[in-house]
Structures are given as C-alpha cells and as structure tokens.
Amino acid sequence: EAGVAQSPRYKIIEKRQSVAFWCNPISGHATLYWYQQILGQGPKLLIQFQNNGVVDDSQLPKDRFSAERLKGVDSTLKIQPAKLEDSAVYLCASSSPKGRYYGYTFGSGTRLTVV
C-alpha cells in the first residue's frame, strides 16, 4: 500500500510569512495526526482528526496555526504568521481504527525553516 504522502519536503520562509503543508494519509485510515518535531526533540502532537472532525487540538497554537481535513481524507496545516520558533519538521501520520494496537504510519515530513 502507498505510504503517507506529504508535501513539500522543504520550505524556507521569512518570519511573518504564511506557509501551508499538505498530507494525504493511507487510504482507509480514518485518523490523521499532525506532529511538530523540533531539532533534537521527539515529535509533539499538534492536532488529531477522526474522519473530518477534530479530536484533539489542545497543543495547537491557534492564534497562528490552523488545520483542516475536508472530506475526511487529505489535510492541510497552515501557519500564519510564522515565527522563528516554528522552524521544525512537521510530520503527518495516519492510523486505522485499530491503530492503537498496530502503531501509526508516518510520512517523511516537511522541514520548515523560518529566517
């Protein structure tokens, strides 16, 4: 089966600019996650979707970050305006209904550099 697709792979923007990341999960995976991974740290969950509904966005900085999952398939994560501390790898993952017992499948991530 195809993996989790993410684009772009790399993005460099200036602070205060906006940026958007795209994710296409594995077909049939109802749950989709966006994680932020700062260099040298483990991934931190930003938002979790179940189909097209938000399950958990408690760690999403809502003043600048937004995410949507229209039609319960693809998802986009947006940052506006970006800050220097947003420099990180943004990972998308998906899981099946039994994902808690079989793990998540991650995409290769988008490396964002804010200058």
Added chain:
Amino acid sequence: SQQGEEDPQALSIQEGENATMNCSYKTSINNLQWYRQNSGRGLVHLILIRSNEREKHSGRLRVTLDTSKKSSSLLITASRAADTASYFCATDAREYGNKLVFGAGTILRVKS
C-alpha cells in the same frame, strides 16, 4: 517533564554488537511503542507492547516492559550499520488522552 524519557541520549557501537536503549515513563499506560527515525525521514513503527505483556520479539529486536518500574528497553542484536538512526519510545496512556506521547529519543550510531 516528559511522559517518556530515553536513556542514553546517544550510543555508539561497533557493527555486530548489541545495542540497548531504555525508556522510562510516569503514568499507567495502555501500550508502549518503539519507532525508528533515519536522518531526514519520518518515523517507522518497530514494535508495540501492551501493558499486560512483558516481552516481545521481532526479528533482531527484543522489547521488554516492566510496569512496576514504569520502564521499557529495546535491544537490537547483532547491529548493522543500517541500524544507525534515532529511536523513540512512545506511550499510549489514558492520562494523556490515549494519544501517543514521544520521548526525546536515543541516537544510535553503528560503526562498520
């Protein structure tokens, strides 16, 4: 402080040797998972151990779980240069909303 913390932060071994990484956590868990991340890539799921299990094997990987000590270990036997990567433990715990919480990882370097 983090739910899961790996030890050591970095490990360097020769090819053919065994590598052991440890993970400690703070709350009761549903399961604990180990992931590998190669440089510049996403995470790959390696193995999941449930709270009622004590040991699991997958190829050259052996994972143990001690819920009384709230700790887990990942053993990679007969390491290869291709095992060079960062390894993360992640816990699924009710106290954290049943979502995966990752530690900071162990960087493993296998020298050939």
